Amino acid sequence: MFGAQLPSVPASAVPDDVYLLDVREDDEWAAGHAPAAHHLPMTELPARLAEIPDDREVAVICRSGGRSGQVVGYLLRNGWDQVRNVEGGMGDWAAAGRPVVTDDGQPGRVA
Structure with missing residues (x-):
């Protein structure tokens, strides 16, 4: 439905105050994720769905941008209008020098 028109943001430009939604599986999350x-x-x-705010900007991230893109499309079809896909996912996030941590705050890795 949205294709190339899917709202997106480069991993290096995700604002610090955005609601960052990580849609990866539990093992990927445990290996490392963005701190917030x-x-x-x-x-x-x-x-x-009720856990996702609909009154502020939401950036959706996965490992490489595919799953998060699907989620962005789903959210747009279900009434969210301030939602964007993080281009390149956690791979680009880490490559941009943005922090990746485990649940205990130690350095993490993208899995």
Whole structure:
């Protein structure tokens, strides 16, 4: 539906105050994630929509941008209008020098 028109933002330009939604699986999250990210695996999204704010900007991230792109399209079809896909996902996030941590705050890795 949105294709190339999908709203997106480069990983290097994601604002610090955005609601960052990480839709990767539990093992990917455990290996490393953005410090302020909120974890909600893509497969659980329909049952947990109420957890995603609809009154502020939401940036959706996964490993490389594919799953997050699907989630952005889903959210747009379901009433969210301030949502963008993080281009290149966590791979580009880490490559841009942005922090990747584990749940205990230690340095993480993109899995």
